[in-house]
Amino acid sequence: MKPAPFEWHAPDSVEAALALKAAHGDDARFLAGGQSLVPAMNFRIAQPAVLVDLNRAPGLGTIAQDAEGALRIGAMARNARIERDATARGSHPILAEALHEVAHPQIRNRGTLGGNLAHADPASEMPAVMLALGARFLLRSLRGAREVPAEEFFLGPLATALGPDEMLAEIRLPPLPPRTGTAFLEVARRRGDYAMMGVAAVVTLDADGRCTHARIACCSAGPTPMAAPLAAAALEGSRLEEADIAGAAALVRQEVDPMGSVHASPAYQRHLAGVVAARALRLAKARAA
Numbered sequence: 001m002k003p004a005p006f007e008w009h010a011p012d013s014v015e016a017a018l019a020l021k022a023a024h025g026d027d028a029r030f031l032a033g034g035q036s037l038v039p040a041m042n043f044r045i046a047q048p049a050v051l052v053d054l055n056r057a058p059g060l061g062t063i064a065q066d067a068e069g070a071l072r073i074g075a076m077a078r079n080a081r082i083e084r085d086a087t088a089r090g091s092h093p094i095l096a097e098a099l100h101e102v103a104h105p106q107i108r109n110r111g112t113l114g115g116n117l118a119h120a121d122p123a124s125e126m127p128a129v130m131l132a133l134g135a136r137f138l139l140r141s142l143r144g145a146r147e148v149p150a151e152e153f154f155l156g157p158l159a160t161a162l163g164p165d166e167m168l169a170e171i172r173l174p175p176l177p178p179r180t181g182t183a184f185l186e187v188a189r190r191r192g193d194y195a196m197m198g199v200a201a202v203v204t205l206d207a208d209g210r211c212t213h214a215r216i217a218c219c220s221a222g223p224t225p226m227a228a229p230l231a232a233a234a235l236e237g238s239r240l241e242e243a244d245i246a247g248a249a250a251l252v253r254q255e256v257d258p259m260g261s262v263h264a265s266p267a268y269q270r271h272l273a274g275v276v277a278a279r280a281l282r283l284a285k286a287r288a289a
């Protein structure tokens with residue numbers, strides 16, 4: 001298949017890109033790595049009249065820690081670069097662990113974190129990781145900038161809080177407190193496939209080994225990435241013993257709302273949510289300790 005005709009613009013600044021988006025609104029789409037948008041255009045599932053190519057706009061690919069220890073990742077940072085980046089691996093190792101499960105190396109070489117998140121595929125790994133890490137997204141337009149927490153960004157399958165004139169410019173990840181362990185695990189039929197179920201877990205322990213904070217989020221688990229706040233709350237104050245983890249896993253099974261696919265029924269996905277959550281929590285606990 002070939003895409004429907006479109007106009008292509010490759011602005012050389014973020015401001016020029018925002019001006020084009022403001023002028024064309026929903027008729028225009030940003031082009032990042034093209035790994036989701038171009039196939040969708042070739043199948044004519046997406047038919048944007050205008051493409052605003054971000055690949056020549058400088059300043060969108062930075063990966064750096066700020067003075068408060070938060071990790072700031074520019075939306076155009078390629079997934080493969082984030083996977084290998086020493087700062088990102090040191091501050092938030094779950095990024096590399098989860099990115100390793102995203103598609104294949106060739107796709108990660110080109111695909112960007114911003115494009116992956118803006119695409120908002122509920123089966124995608126990184127939106128769930130963002131919920132588990134308490135990420136905030138910087139959205140920019142000619143009108144100004146605003147920060148949106150990850151839990152308010154994903155509205156439904158392929159739907160986000162981005163306005164027609166807005167760009168996802170930066171992903172901000174708060175620093176992980178001491179004695180925090182993270183883990184991302186998934187079950188897929190083959191490496192590189194979208195997961196039938198994936199779970200991101202973050203746990204913080206006190207000096208005595210008690211859990212002071214936990215976050216759990218799942219992909220392929222509903223119309224958006226699905227947080228499991230009841231399961232996370234149940235773990236707080238516990239020592240993450242096997243019975244605590246089993247209780248949390250049972251709550252995760254209740255909190256997800258899987259839609260099913262050709263590979264897995266909703267009931268099987270729900271079962272997997274409990275199994276994978278328990279494994280991820282055990283791993284996160286071991287890493288925190």
Ligand SMILES: Cc1cc2nc3c(=O)[nH]c(=O)nc-3n(C[C@H](O)[C@H](O)[C@H](O)COP(=O)(O)OP(=O)(O)OC[C@H]3O[C@@H](n4cnc5c(N)ncnc54)[C@H](O)[C@@H]3O)c2cc1C
Nearest residue numbers: 029030032033034035036037103111112115116118124168
């Ligand atoms: C064979 C195959 C297997 C895959 N498997 C997986 C997988 O297992 N897990 C997974 O998560 N993904 C998978 N993907 C998708 C892949 O991760 C894409 O790279 C990613 O979803 C989109 O990133 P991109 O940079 O290529 O964005 P693009 O394709 O360029 O854009 C995607 C969408 O986001 C919008 N957009 C892009 N950047 C911005 C921005 N800065 N601000 C606002 N809107 C923006 C675009 O307009 C478009 O609507 C797979 C893709 C392929 C082709």
